[in-house]
Amino acid sequence: MRLAVLETEKCVGCQLCMFACSRRQNEAGLAKSCIGVKSIGGMERGFSVIVCRACENPPCAKVCPTDALTPREGGGVHVDLEKCIGCGHCREACVIGAIYWDDEINKPMICIHCGFCVNFCPHGVLGMEKKKEIEHASK
Amino acid sequence: MQVNDPLSNVLYIDLSKRTFEVKRRDDIFERYLGGTGAAIKLLHEECPEDCDPHGPENPIIFTVGPLTALFPLASKTVAMFKSPHTGNLGESHCGGRSAVAIRMAGYGAIVIKGTSDIPIYISIDNKQVHFRDATTLWGMGSFSSGRVIRENETGAGLRTIMRIGKAGEKLISYASVISETYRHFGRLGLGAVFGSKKLKAVVVSGKSSLPVVDMKQYRKAYNEIYNSAVKSPVMKKYHDLGTPENVLPLNEFGGLPTRNLKEAQFEKAEVISGESLAEHYLGRRLACSNCPVGCIHIAALREPYEDEAYFYKTTMISYDYEPIYALGTMLGMNSAKDYLRLMDRVEAWGIDAMSAGVVLAWATEAQEKGIISEKETLDVKLGWGDVQSYITALRNIIEQPNEFYTALARGIEHTISIYGGEDFALAFGGNEMPGYHTGPGAHIGTLIGTRHSHLDNAGYSFDQKLLAKEEKSPEDLVDILVEEEIWRQILSSLVICFFARGIYSPELVSRLLNITGFDVSEADLDRIGREIYVEKYRFKMREGFKLDDMRIPKRIFETPSPIKQLDEAYIRKALEHVKEILAQEGVFQN
Ligand code: SF4
Numbered sequence: 001m002r003l004a005v006l007e008t009e010k011c012v013g014c015q016l017c018m019f020a021c022s023r024r025q026n027e028a029g030l031a032k033s034c035i036g037v038k039s040i041g042g043m044e045r046g047f048s049v050i051v052c053r054a055c056e057n058p059p060c061a062k063v064c065p066t067d068a069l070t071p072r073e074g075g076g077v078h079v080d081l082e083k084c085i086g087c088g089h090c091r092e093a094c095v096i097g098a099i100y101w102d103d104e105i106n107k108p109m110i111c112i113h114c115g116f117c118v119n120f121c122p123h124g125v126l127g128m129e130k131k132k133e134i135e136h137a138s139k
Numbered sequence: 140m141q142v143n144d145p146l147s148n149v150l151y152i153d154l155s156k157r158t159f160e161v162k163r164r165d166d167i168f169e170r171y172l173g174g175t176g177a178a179i180k181l182l183h184e185e186c187p188e189d190c191d192p193h194g195p196e197n198p199i200i201f202t203v204g205p206l207t208a209l210f211p212l213a214s215k216t217v218a219m220f221k222s223p224h225t226g227n228l229g230e231s232h233c234g235g236r237s238a239v240a241i242r243m244a245g246y247g248a249i250v251i252k253g254t255s256d257i258p259i260y261i262s263i264d265n266k267q268v269h270f271r272d273a274t275t276l277w278g279m280g281s282f283s284s285g286r287v288i289r290e291n292e293t294g295a296g297l298r299t300i301m302r303i304g305k306a307g308e309k310l311i312s313y314a315s316v317i318s319e320t321y322r323h324f325g326r327l328g329l330g331a332v333f334g335s336k337k338l339k340a341v342v343v344s345g346k347s348s349l350p351v352v353d354m355k356q357y358r359k360a361y362n363e364i365y366n367s368a369v370k371s372p373v374m375k376k377y378h379d380l381g382t383p384e385n386v387l388p389l390n391e392f393g394g395l396p397t398r399n400l401k402e403a404q405f406e407k408a409e410v411i412s413g414e415s416l417a418e419h420y421l422g423r424r425l426a427c428s429n430c431p432v433g434c435i436h437i438a439a440l441r442e443p444y445e446d447e448a449y450f451y452k453t454t455m456i457s458y459d460y461e462p463i464y465a466l467g468t469m470l471g472m473n474s475a476k477d478y479l480r481l482m483d484r485v486e487a488w489g490i491d492a493m494s495a496g497v498v499l500a501w502a503t504e505a506q507e508k509g510i511i512s513e514k515e516t517l518d519v520k521l522g523w524g525d526v527q528s529y530i531t532a533l534r535n536i537i538e539q540p541n542e543f544y545t546a547l548a549r550g551i552e553h554t555i556s557i558y559g560g561e562d563f564a565l566a567f568g569g570n571e572m573p574g575y576h577t578g579p580g581a582h583i584g585t586l587i588g589t590r591h592s593h594l595d596n597a598g599y600s601f602d603q604k605l606l607a608k609e610e611k612s613p614e615d616l617v618d619i620l621v622e623e624e625i626w627r628q629i630l631s632s633l634v635i636c637f638f639a640r641g642i643y644s645p646e647l648v649s650r651l652l653n654i655t656g657f658d659v660s661e662a663d664l665d666r667i668g669r670e671i672y673v674e675k676y677r678f679k680m681r682e683g684f685k686l687d688d689m690r691i692p693k694r695i696f697e698t699p700s701p702i703k704q705l706d707e708a709y710i711r712k713a714l715e716h717v718k719e720i721l722a723q724e725g726v727f728q729n
Pocket residue numbers: 003020021024034035051110111112113114115116117118
């Protein structure tokens with residue numbers, strides 16, 4: 001199963017998903033969130049929810065020089081922090097900017113598609129879906 | 140409080156010297172929690188007696204609370220300053236992303252003093268304060284300046300952009316500060332204090348981790364609040380229709396001030412009700428950071444260009460109960476479209492919707508009565524429901540082309556000192572009235588509230604829930620209002636949105652504070668709330684506030700309210716009782 005942004009237009013920008021992602025890592029605040037929400041040039045135009053979208057053949061994993069990123073069963077990538085050298089190539093390879101950065105340890109933070117945030121989106125923007133059904137309502 | 144909690148970091152900024160420093164102020168936050176409590180303490184420290192509200196020494200103080208960015212709905216920022224509108228305590232609260240952004244940037248409070256020689260804006264992040272030239276932004280509306288700054292600065296998705304429009308630059312004493320396009324520090328003129336400092340905007344962004352004492356308890360408590368927020372009926376009410384849900388019930392109750400309170404029911408209430416706006420205009424919903432309710436409703440107004448066929452513009456305009464009252468019913472606005480047009484100007488120019496509406500309503504009646512003529516209004520014929528006349532008058536208030544408009548730019552209390560017409564001048568404690576003519580609770584509440592806001596003690600709600608059923612002596616009513624205001628000091632020290640007051644009980648608040656490392660019992664909360672309340676009155680008295688001098692506009696007795704028990708003697712007795720309560724705390728008027 002993977003996390004999917006089902007209905008971006010319903011997003012109200014509450015950031016509850018971001019806080020949820022921190023809590024599932026036993027963190028409080030926003031420093032460790034693997035999901036982000038920004039307005040599309042002003043709140044009147046709505047929001048985009050930026051999170052790993054479980055690419056078929058993830059470009060981030062392809063550019064990792066140490067093979068720290070490996071495609072994960074069901075979508076997304078697994079990060080091996082031992083192998084990661086913090087070069088930041090993966091971050092540059094992700095065109096939607098879904099690779100967040102842990103400034104403390106200088107390593108990437110990437111959504112693990114656990115679905116925890118889905119339970120805290122009050123407006124049904126987020127959901128879980130099987131890998132094969134990647135047909136997006138998003139534009 | 141946790142030793143590593145960034146909450147007690149106070150960022151002091153000097154605009155004259157363009158310097159900043161950070162001080163740990165555990166003393167303040169341990170004692171007053173944050174929010175309004177921390178702010179009044181800082182105001183006492185930073186605001187010299189009798190200072191000029193437009194002078195460099197008047198501080199702008201922003202504070203957030205210990206629960207911000209930890210729990211849902213602790214989402215307000217408190218601003219405190221000396222008000223250019225009343226010349227006394229200035230306090231205003233704003234949501235949007237402001238509170239979470241300040242907390243995530245690593246601060247519990249920001250204190251801004253001094254005056255810049257050129258227009259500037261400041262950008263604050265986890266490490267730095269940048270002073271940026273805002274010459275090019277000066278004169279821009281709140282939408283455009285927000286847009287430019289958004290492009291210019293980093294931190295998208297994690298920031299607040301608090302800015303002023305033209306009203307703030309022109310020192311209109313009820314100019315607002317706007318954040319995230321649709322939220323405001325509306326009341327008491329923070330926008331003019333920004334303007335006097337040549338401060339166009341404050342941008343704050345950041346992300347950080349916060350310490351909690353017990354992670355398991357923290358997660359459990361979070362879920363508890365989240366669940367009650369999404370399930371509670373009160374929250375559902377604000378979620379569905381937003382605050383305009385109140386328009387029809389208040390109209391039916393007979394407490395909806397209409398045409399400068401000549402009446403208390405509006406025959407066209409239906410067209411500007413929450414129901415009707417949702418059906419015809421609702422275009423988007425928004426929420427403040429960490430808020431599961433999402434009460435912010437934005438209308439989409441599609442209008443053709445008059446000079447060219449097949450060209451349309453769609454404007455997104457927020458609507459809420461108070462602006463609907465002030466710019467709608469008070470001005471006899473009988474179409475939603477006209478209300479939205481006026482609201483859009485109010486937003487772009489950055490002026491408090493409530494004061495603006497009440498000022499325009501007074502001017503309309505003054506013209507009707509012949510107290511002022513078209514000589515004063517510069518040929519504008521103000522007419523109930525005539526949106527074009529109101530837009531022109533509002534532009535004149537901002538531009539101040541003659542003495543009359545210059546007077547209006549300083550509010551009703553000042554205007555009547557020159558032109559008369561006090562009997563129908565609806566201001567309490569110098570602040571234009573909120574949208575409730577429900578009975579003694581509403582009017583006494585705004586008279587005695589520390590910031591003369593309906594939110595100080597919710598008198599309007601006691602009218603509807605309590606006085607509608609039983610009579611109360613003025614003393615009993617005051618006791619109830621003061622108790623409520625004391626509890627609200629705690630809520631606003633934790634910067635909890637008042638819509639969530641049903642969820643945040645004293646028991647829960649004390650438990651949450653324990654989780655965040657504050658050793659505070661329910662009894663302590665009562666003591667702290669009382670202390671903050673008293674400190675605010677101490678400031679007010681220091682600056683010359685007198686309960687004896689309170690002007691009570693006759694209009695509130697002329698137009699019947701649903702609760703009949705309302706006359707001047709009743710109100711004067713209530714004011715006497717406030718003096719007694721304060722005297723017991725050692726606070727006296729000069
Ligand atoms: S699915 Fe899990 S890891 Fe991914 S954003 Fe949501 S909470 Fe974070």
